Amino acid sequence: MNLGVIPLLGGRKLSRDGTLVMGILNVTNDSFFKESRVAGEREAVVRAVSMAKKGADIIDIGAESTRPGSRGVSEETERDALLPVVRSIRRELPDMPISVDTRKAAVAEAAIEAGADMINDVSGLELPEESDGMVSVTARSGAAYVLTHTKGTPDVMQEDPRYDDLMSEMRDFFREKIAVLESSGVSRNSLIIDPGIGFGKNVSDNLTILANLEKFSAFGPPVLIGASRKGFIGSVAGSGARGNPSRRLDGTLAITALCTLSGVRIVRVHDVAANRRTVDMVTEILKYKL
Numbered sequence: 001m002n003l004g005v006i007p008l009l010g011g012r013k014l015s016r017d018g019t020l021v022m023g024i025l026n027v028t029n030d031s032f033f034k035e036s037r038v039a040g041e042r043e044a045v046v047r048a049v050s051m052a053k054k055g056a057d058i059i060d061i062g063a064e065s066t067r068p069g070s071r072g073v074s075e076e077t078e079r080d081a082l083l084p085v086v087r088s089i090r091r092e093l094p095d096m097p098i099s100v101d102t103r104k105a106a107v108a109e110a111a112i113e114a115g116a117d118m119i120n121d122v123s124g125l126e127l128p129e130e131s132d133g134m135v136s137v138t139a140r141s142g143a144a145y146v147l148t149h150t151k152g153t154p155d156v157m158q159e160d161p162r163y164d165d166l167m168s169e170m171r172d173f174f175r176e177k178i179a180v181l182e183s184s185g186v187s188r189n190s191l192i193i194d195p196g197i198g199f200g201k202n203v204s205d206n207l208t209i210l211a212n213l214e215k216f217s218a219f220g221p222p223v224l225i226g227a228s229r230k231g232f233i234g235s236v237a238g239s240g241a242r243g244n245p246s247r248r249l250d251g252t253l254a255i256t257a258l259c260t261l262s263g264v265r266i267v268r269v270h271d272v273a274a275n276r277r278t279v280d281m282v283t284e285i286l287k288y289k290l
Contacts, residue, residue, distance in 0.1 A: 006222065006265075007189060008097055008117035008144055014057065018283045019260045021276050022099065022268040023048075023056035024228065027063045027081045028073075044085040045092050052093055055276030059093075060120055060268060061085055062101030078107050083114045090115030099146070105133030109141070118144040118192075120268075122199060125177050126150060139185035146192045146224055147181070149173050151200025161200040166208055167215065170195060174219045191221040192266065198230045206232040210255060213262035222265035227255045229270055253278045261286070 006014040014020055026037045027044055038044045048059050063081035064073045082100065089098060099118035100111040108119045119138060124147065125131040138145045149170050151161050163169050174193055182188060195209045195216060206227070216223045227233070233251035234241040241247040249271055256267050256275045260282040269275040 004222075006144055006192070009112065009142060010115075010117065012095060012097055012117055014097060014144075014266075018286075019256075019264055019279045020057040020266045021055060021272055021279060022058040022060050022224070022266050023051035023054075023272040024268060024270050025051070025059055025061045025085075027061060027085050041084045041088050045088045048089045048096070049092060051272045052096055054273040055280075056096075056272045058097045058099050058118070058266065059089060060099040060101055060118075061089070061116075062120075064102065075104055075106055078102065078104060079110055082107065083110055086111050086114040086116050099144075103127060103130060103134075105130050105137050108134060108143075109137045112137070112141045112143050116143070118146065120146040120148075120194075122148040122150060122194075122196070124148050124150040124173070124196070124199075125180065135181055135184045135186065138181065138190075142187070142190065144190045144192060145181070145186060146194050147174070147177055147221075148194040148199060149196040161202055161205065163205065166201075166205055167212060170209075171219060178220060188221065192224050193219055193221045194224040194226060197225060197227045198232065201232075203232045203235045206230075207236075210258060213259065213264060217263060223263075224266040224268060225255070225259050225264050226268035228252045228268060228275075249274060257282050 008014065025044060025047055029037055038047050051059060061082060063078045086098060086100065097118065098116045099120045100108060100116045101120045102108050103121055103123040121134055123130060125134060178191060181191065197206050197209060229245040229248040229252055233248040234243060237248065237251050252269065253274060256278045259267050260279050267275060
C-alpha cells in the first residue's frame, strides 16, 4: 500500500509505504496519560531515542496539554519547555521527522527554526488570535501542517458536543479550512487532516469516525488518527479501563489495526513498539490480499 511521499523540511520526508507511527512525547506534567510525560530536556532526548529504536516514524512533541478540561499555558511557558527539547532531539536524531503539538503561531515558528518539520495544530484554525498567524507561518516555512477538526477549546470542548450531521459538518469544515490554507500559499502536498477524536466529540461521534475512516480519503489530504488511550476506549471497554488510561492499550491497538486496514496515513500513539508491531502485522497481511 503506497500512500505517497509527504515532503518535510531539511530534505526529510515521510515515505514509508502504509501507515506511519507517530510517537507522543509530552513535556508537560498535565497530560492525561502520565507515562507519556518527560521531565525536561535530557529525559526527552532519551525517550525520543528509545521511540526511534522501537520504530517511530515521527516524534510529536507537546508542551501544552489539550486534554479535556485543560486551561492551557502561556506562550513563554510553552516556548521555554518545548524549544530546548526540539533542538536537542534534532541534534541527536538528525533524520527523524519532528512534529510540534502547538496551537500558537509564534511557538510553531520558533519550533521550526529549532529544527521541527511539522505543526500539529489541534485548534483547527478556530482561535481568532492565532489562526491568521498560523496560516502565515505554515505558508512561509513550508512545514507540514496537521489540520484538526475540533469543536470548542479544550477547557469546554467535552461539556456537551452536538452535531446535526457529524460527517457532513466535518466535510464542510475541512473543505473550508483547506481552501483558506491553499489560498494563502500552503501546498496541499504538505497538508494532513485529523478528524479530532475526542476534540468536541462524544463516544458515538468517535466511533462513527472510526467506522467510516475510508470516507475521509475523499476530503483530499492524508489522514492522521490520534485515539491512543483516550477516554472513549474506556467507555467501550468497561470497568477496568473506564477512568484508567493505563488499561486502554488493547483498545488502542484494535484502532491501530483498523486504521492500517483503512489506509490511514499516520497513527499518533503513546506506545510505539506495540503499535509498530500491529501496523507491521496488518501491513504484511494486506500484501496477500487477492
